Amino acid sequence: QVQLVESGGGLVQAGDSLRLSCAASGRTFSNYAMGWFRQAPGKEREFVAAISWNGGRSAYADSVKGRFAISRDNAKNTVFLQMNSLKPEDTAVYYCARARSVTLTIMIASYDYWGQGTQVTVSS
Numbered sequence: 198q199v200q201l202v203e204s205g206g207g208l209v210q211a212g213d214s215l216r217l218s219c220a221a222s223g224r225t226f227s228n229y230a231m232g233w234f235r236q237a238p239g240k241e242r243e244f245v246a247a248i249s250w251n252g253g254r255s256a257y258a259d260s261v262k263g264r265f266a267i268s269r270d271n272a273k274n275t276v277f278l279q280m281n282s283l284k285p286e287d288t289a290v291y292y293c294a295r296a297r298s299v300t301l302t303i304m305i306a307s308y309d310y311w312g313q314g315t316q317v318t319v320s321s
Contacts, residue, residue, distance in 0.1 A: 199223045199310040201293045206315030209283055213319070217278040219293030219312060227251070227271040230296035232308060233278045235289035235317075242292070242305060246278060250299035258303075261287075283319045290314040 205217040232247035246267040248255045255267050269276040276293060294308035
């Protein structure tokens, strides 16, 4: 069974930075692409960023491009989301997810394991 545990969320002011981490259990972490998604109150869960199995490729939602950066450390079974220049509209619960394959994907349906989420609140 795969477990994903997010950490690093919190309450910050607009313009601040946060770094989210997602620790994964299991011995085959490097065999899968990983992604970050978020869900704001009253809204559907949306794609934020994804990274291929070896970190060679990444993809971002237009709303975070240039401000967020996804990375991974396969030796530590961990994926990160560096969030800079945070805005109030970035406020949401952020979820880490494991894709069904090595292939980078932005489609929610292509992810089969999810963490419990970490709250990020950005005040204006």
